Amino acid sequence: MSAVWISVVVVGLATVAIKAAGPLLLARHTPPPRAQAALEHLAPALLAALVVTQALGGDNGGFTVDARLAGLAAAAAALLLRAPLLLVITVAAVTAALVRLIA
């Protein structure tokens, strides 16, 4: 098997296993209240980390400040004006595209 297919199969199997782990682990029993409370706080913690890494992450780790940050600022402004999801995403993309066009 070529290196390409080995990577496709190994990464595929590992990802399937990682994705299935949580739902299988918590299938049998309800976690105790404190653990449940922690689980309910996973979403804001992970969403915030995704905002930061997707807006500032570089290709090989570290920070890259580029038009994405302008897009994110425009998205925040749209959210303050109570714009719906579709509009927020569009505003972010258009802003980033314009910044790249000008810069």
Place this chain on the structure above:
Amino acid sequence: MQHPLSRRTYLDGVRAAAPIGVAAFAFGLSFGVLARSAGMGRVAPVVMSATTFAGSAQFAVASILGAGGGLVTAIVAAVLLNLRYGPIGLSAASAFEGPWWKRAVLAQLVVDESWAIAQRDEGRIDRHLLVGAGLLLLVCWTTGTAIGAFAGDLVADPESLGLDAAFPALFLTLLWTQVRERSRLLAALGGAAIALVLMPFTGPGVPIVAASLACLIGARRSS
């Protein structure tokens, strides 16, 4: 998200994911083009999109193999990037029911974007939104990859269209609805701070996994 009490359908999930599906399609296209030029051929990238279904890890594999970085490096980088699906899967677990194989299969539809779109209040995940959004994104991502790998680039570079800015905007929007409670705001600030501190020092992927530790704020405050 305007009607928190109404019942959601799979179609609601498809609708909610449509705008981000456009971005997923465009990045699928560019993954197909990159993977082919990195020597992965045409079929392997499509198989990878349909099975691994995780953009950042797939881009990492294609760029590392393409740069002659070696098989082990590529696999380790991809697995590190996908480790975040451990905590994300834990947070989505309550959405699944039924036998183990059904949970395992539906869990494959969890990607950052479908999981984010399926967020409801109090950290709950809506299964219908998750499955509808996940299926649409899987179709967009895999179709985009196939067209990119077999037909080449049909649209401009997705970054010149600003589509890479769509993802942080999506996550920010869904975070926005989540942080009205003080303890959840603290968890968000903690997660962001952990990610920011670690990003310069660790490989990509690690900061997000470490940021999940900020959820412990919830355990402390609710006791």
